[in-house]
Amino acid sequence: MYEEPYRWVEAVGNRRQYLDAQFAQGSPVVGVACEQGILLMTMSKGTPKLYEIYDRLAFGGMGHPADLEKLRFTLLEMAHVEGFNRSASDVTGSRLVKYGIAPVVKQAFEEVFKAPFIVKIMLAELSQKVGKDGFLTITYDGVFEEKSRYAVLAASASVEQQMMEYLRPQSCVSLKDAVDLAIHTWAVGDRAQRHTDETGGDPKDARGSSDQPVTDSPTLMTHVRQCMQEKSIECALLDRHVPGTSKYRTLGAGELETLLPKDLSSALT
Amino acid sequence: MQGDFYQLLKDQGYVLGMPGQAGVGQTLTTATTILAFKYRHGVLVAGDRRATAGNMVMYDRTDKVLEIDRHSVMAIAGVPATAYEMVRILEHSFKYYRRTQLQELSFEGKLRALSKLLKENVPAALAGTGAVVPIFAGYDAEQEAAKIYFYDILGAEFEGAEYAVSGSGSPTIRGILHYVNTWGEQPLSAMSEEQAAVQALRLLTCAAEFDSATGGVNREAGLYPVVKLITSDGVTAMSDPHLRSLFESNVSKGL
Numbered sequence: 442m443y444e445e446p447y448r449w450v451e452a453v454g455n456r457r458q459y460l461d462a463q464f465a466q467g468s469p470v471v472g473v474a475c476e477q478g479i480l481l482m483t484m485s486k487g488t489p490k491l492y493e494i495y496d497r498l499a500f501g502g503m504g505h506p507a508d509l510e511k512l513r514f515t516l517l518e519m520a521h522v523e524g525f526n527r528s529a530s531d532v533t534g535s536r537l538v539k540y541g542i543a544p545v546v547k548q549a550f551e552e553v554f555k556a557p558f559i560v561k562i563m564l565a566e567l568s569q570k571v572g573k574d575g576f577l578t579i580t581y582d583g584v585f586e587e588k589s590r591y592a593v594l595a596a597s598a599s600v601e602q603q604m605m606e607y608l609r610p611q612s613c614v615s616l617k618d619a620v621d622l623a624i625h626t627w628a629v630g631d632r633a634q635r636h637t638d639e640t641g642g643d644p645k646d647a648r649g650s651s652d653q654p655v656t657d658s659p660t661l662m663t664h665v666r667q668c669m670q671e672k673s674i675e676c677a678l679l680d681r682h683v684p685g686t687s688k689y690r691t692l693g694a695g696e697l698e699t700l701l702p703k704d705l706s707s708a709l710t
Numbered sequence: 711m712q713g714d715f716y717q718l719l720k721d722q723g724y725v726l727g728m729p730g731q732a733g734v735g736q737t738l739t740t741a742t743t744i745l746a747f748k749y750r751h752g753v754l755v756a757g758d759r760r761a762t763a764g765n766m767v768m769y770d771r772t773d774k775v776l777e778i779d780r781h782s783v784m785a786i787a788g789v790p791a792t793a794y795e796m797v798r799i800l801e802h803s804f805k806y807y808r809r810t811q812l813q814e815l816s817f818e819g820k821l822r823a824l825s826k827l828l829k830e831n832v833p834a835a836l837a838g839t840g841a842v843v844p845i846f847a848g849y850d851a852e853q854e855a856a857k858i859y860f861y862d863i864l865g866a867e868f869e870g871a872e873y874a875v876s877g878s879g880s881p882t883i884r885g886i887l888h889y890v891n892t893w894g895e896q897p898l899s900a901m902s903e904e905q906a907a908v909q910a911l912r913l914l915t916c917a918a919e920f921d922s923a924t925g926g927v928n929r930e931a932g933l934y935p936v937v938k939l940i941t942s943d944g945v946t947a948m949s950d951p952h953l954r955s956l957f958e959s960n961v962s963k964g965l
Contacts, residue, residue, distance in 0.1 A: 525802045685779075
């Protein structure tokens with residue numbers, strides 16, 4: 442029945458709707474570059490969403506855990522085989538995404554008789570030079586984008602846009618700035634997502650009646666504090682100052698306590 | 711089993727050591743005196759820097775004490791081509807395991823990984839084209855102790871309770887280590903970091919005295935052995951200026 446082109450286009454369209462709905466409950470992911478490196482932040486329930494891929498590559502994901510695991514393994518295999526056969530500097534996020542997972546994800550999306558990957562992925566890449574750090578994001582249909590300074594993953598494109606608008610004018614130097622900014626941005630995204638969900642998924646309604654997302658700090662922090670009752674803050678850092686070749690590390694509870702805005706660090710314990 | 715990087719390589723057609731016959735009159739590059747012993751805070755691993763092919767000195771700046779990860783070091787004696795390849799495989803194996811399984815490979819798992827590589831390399835080792843006789847030292851986080859292991863070319867693994875040596879210059883210093891450890895002013899395990907480093911410099915100077923394939927200290931060229939320390943904090947390398955001052959104040963006065 443899909444041999445007719447119209448039916449195929451319709452099927453892909455349905456699939457897009459189905460997939461969009463899958464992310465509505467997901468937790469956004471924020472990536473912010475600062476002087477010390479790149480910070481990835483999300484809030485998760487149990488299963489971590491941030492991972493190490495290679496010496497200077499970190500992974501953040503939204504979507505189905507099994508699909509994320511599958512693509513994470515694909516990335517890990519490619520990165521390590523390439524790093525061994527060639528060198529660590531030949532393992533770049535852009536090669537892994539463009540020639541590695543993007544074609545696989547796109548193919549799965551368009552083969553309407555098979556299951557698609559329910560994923561949105563962010564790869565953060567720490568450069569040798571400050572200011573050259575970058576991000577790659579890829580969505581379930583295989584579309585990828587390159588970003589610098591910061592990147593976000595959220596349930597819909599309009600929520601992502603709101604988060605990016607919030608991020609754009611902010612400056613971020615220290616790690617503390619980065620943690621602060623990431624958490625605020627996460628809250629902007631998560632609030633917008635919930636709002637969209639309540640208004641029946643029409644992205645035009647996402648901004649609410651005022652047409653502007655709420656961005657004042659106290660409201661955002663209250664939202665995060667509420668979320669902390671069932672989820673926990675997950676932060677990972679590609680740390681320029683870590684000795685050795687592997688730059689990835691997670692921020693433990695002790696370190697987070699010193700970095701979080703005051704009213705949140707008390708909620709940690 | 712997931713998390714096995716070496717298996718992944720083999721699935722893609724990778725072969726570690728090609729067995730072959732060493733050609734007549736063909737001399738292979740080999741590398742030479744390495745030693746490891748326990749001191750007060752952990753393990754010291756040191757190696758000279760010469761690589762030779764028969765009577766020829768190929769290179770005088772070889773690093774034979776290689777960091778595999780933050781907490782383990784492999785010192786190599788034998789054919790460097792094979793040894794460096796093994797180090798690369800191990801380095802990637804440990805990283806791959808950690809990143810896929812989300813936990814560090816156990817210390818025993820690391821030892822086993824090296825044994826397996828040596829075993830696979832037996833045909834090349836027996837043919838004379840790829841014998842490697844390494845020392846593996848590292849910090850075992852579970853048991854909270856730094857440990858030393860040495861191997862034969864077939865992959866048998868032995869724990870060096872106090873010290874281990876390998877390479878062509880090793881017979882010279884093995885006896886000295888036994889003597890110093892048994893009848894010296896203090897056993898090796900009681901030495902401070904600096905005392906241990908001085909001991910290592912003296913031992914390598916001895917090895918160079920009697921073994922032409924071991925490079926000693928070359929002060930004119932500013933060449934000092936590689937000395938690395940493994941403690942609970944990880945691996946650190948002693949800097950050349952530090953080694954120079956220790957050498958000048960404690961080793962060279964007898965020469």
